[in-house]
Amino acid sequence: MSARENLHAVLRMHQIGIVNLLRPDHLVRAAVRNAKLGPQAALIMKAAAENPHAPALTDERGTLTYRQLDELSNALARALRELNLGERAVIGVLARDHRGLVLTIGAAARANLRLALMNTGLAPQQLAEVVGRENVRAVLYDSEFADLVDALPDAVPRYLTWADEGAADRTIDMLIAGRPVTPLPMPDRPPGFIILTSGTTGLPKGAPRTKVSPLASALIADRIPFPRQGAIVIASPLFHSTGFGAWTVGLSLADHAILLRRFDPERILRAIAEHKAQMLVAVPTMLTRILSLGPEIIARYDVSALRTVFVAGSPLTPDLTNRFQDTFGEVIYNVYGSTEVAVASVAQPAESRRAPGTVGRPPVTVHVAIYDDHGLRVTRPHETGRVFVRTGIPFEGYTDGRHKQVIDGFMSTGDRGHLDDAGLLYIDGRDDDMIISGGENVYPLEVENLLAERDDVIEAAVIGVDDPEFGTRLRAFIVAAEGAARDPQEIRDYVRALLARYKVPRDVVFIDELPRNPTGKIVRRELPTGPLD
Incomplete structure (x- = not known):
């Protein structure tokens, strides 16, 4: 980053309230x-010093103030140090959103231990492979994942972050009990953490963050209004970069995080109403489920305090954006990014209304560029190419040694997209999702967005399947609304009337629900590609 960009970021942090230049x-x-x-432990300490009695989090067990969170993190850090795992050893945490996870995050850095945030959707063999690859020396986990953890070698110590009834042995509460709550000496440098990518194919890759710039909060909050000492309902899991990043910015503003172990659309509305939450952090499929409650149930809850819905993790259709904002007001901030690049761009409510489908503009310190397949910069608007991002918190490379492609300091996102005349970014599809049908390039996302506009379609996914005549053809999977006709030919005629003929799905399959991973992304490899009955 240039000195000018650094100064701009610092000034934005002052305006937002993250720092006080005075x-x-x-x-x-x-x-x-x-x-x-590193930022998480440091920000908990800062909030505890400046706002000790402010609520830090609320979960099913009640509320912790920032002072309590800070002191319990110190006690847990002391217990982790006494495990004698070694300086900067890796520990893993496999937990839903609750105080046990937050305490583990706060304690790991203080104990000079590197923390690997495990995806709760991993299969036993995947968990064992990730633990081996990342050299995890101990695992902290929720009791509901005991069967997963049983796949690990007996030599790996394990402790419970959340104990369901009848599973109260070796908990972090026991580790904390009776230990001093004073801080340990700080390490010379942050041990860092590892977030697993939320990709939908193969074993998740480890994306490390060792030294995070103190300006990173500006990158997230620049185009997204966060409350100051307000309430944030975090529905997106903290083990993923969306929830983790939003929670971290909330720490810098001494916000009150409302955490729910499991997503339930009505519980989300109840939490917003009860805590007068100004922000909701979610993935798109959660918005669909909230709307599916219907006007009568939604009207039971006073959500008038809600000002910001931070949405990321998977593509957000223009139709869903409009329907949600028609119900809850102009609140959606559509975030485009990834574990590797963090926040690449944000579409604010007015931009989404004015330019349906846009993912907006880059925040401070971030730059977006489009390159063609030969690595040449695309400067003309409306021309699709590969999306690259240069950010103020550069990616360190995966823990297995691999890295994303970089051109001129810009890193590939793996997506294809374009810019319009006003400089707004649009994502046309994944590099690996594009299919060639009869010699024409087709991006399934365009067809998915069109299908989602229909009142009788709750959601849709479109993939390419082998075709003897055209090489590849489109197959649409549709979750239909209750009472819908479920007529494949009607769907094909609808697409044919609005898009080019080669974009019409030859196959239309109605299913009860789309397969998704824990962060809400559609797992396309689980959709059938073979012959249909």
């Missing part, structure tokens, strides 16, 4: 903590 003493202390612990 208190340089606070800035120096925060910078030292960040340089030694």
Whole structure:
């Protein structure tokens, strides 16, 4: 980043309330903590010092203040140090969203341990492979995942972050009990953490973050209005970069995180109403399920305090954006990014209304570029190419040694997209989703968005399957609304009337639900590609 960009980011952080330039003493202390612990542990300490009695989180067990969160994190850090795992050893956590996960995040850095955030959707063999690949020395987990953890070698110590009834042995509460709540000496540098990519094919890759710039919060909050000491309902899992990033910015503003172990659309509305939450962090499929409750149930809850819905993790259709905002107001901030590049762009509510389908503009310190298949920069608007991003928090490469392609300092996102005349970004599809049918390039996302506009379609997924005549053809999978006709020919005629003939799906399959991973992304490999009965 240039000095000018750094200055702009600092000024934005001051405007947002993340830092106070009028208190340089606070800035120096925060910078030292960040340089030694990393942002999450440092921000918990900062909030505890400045707002000790403010609520830090609420889960099923109640509320913890920032002072309580800080002190319990210190006690757990002391217990983890006594396990003698070694300096900067890797520990894994396999947990849903609750205080046990947050305490583990807060304690790991203080104990100079590197934390691997495990995906709760992993299969036993996948978990064992990830633990082996990342050299995980101990695992903290929720009791509901005991069968998964049983796949690990007996030599790996394990402790419960959340104990269901009848599973109360070796819990982190026992580790914490009776230990001093004073802080340990800080390490010389942050041990960092590892987030697993939420890809839908193969074993998730490990994306490490060792040294995160203190300006990273500006990157996320620049185009998204966060409350100050307000309430945020975090429905997106913290083990994924969407929930993790939003929660981290919330720490910098001493916000109150409302955590739910399992997603339930009515519980989300109840939590927003009960806590007068100004922000909801979610993935698109959660918005679909909230709307599916219907006007009568939605009207039971006073959600008038809601100002921001931070949505990321998978593509958000223009139709879903409009329907949600027609119900809840102009609140959707559609975030495009990935575990590797963090936030690449944000579509604010007015941009989504004015330019349906856009993912908006880059925030401060971020730049987006389009390159063609030969690595040449695309400068003309409306020309589709490969999307590359240059960010203020550069990617370190995967833990297995691989890296994303980089051109001129811009890193590939794996997506194809274009810019319009106003500089707004649009995503046309994944590089590996594009199919060639009869010699024509087809992006299934365009067809999915069109199908989602129909009142009788709840959601849709479109993939390519082998075809003896055209090489590849489109197959549409549709979750139909209750009482819908479910007529494949009607669907084909609808697409044919609005798109080119080669974009019409030859196959239309009605299913009860689309396969998704825990972060809401459609798992396309689980959709049948063979002959249909």
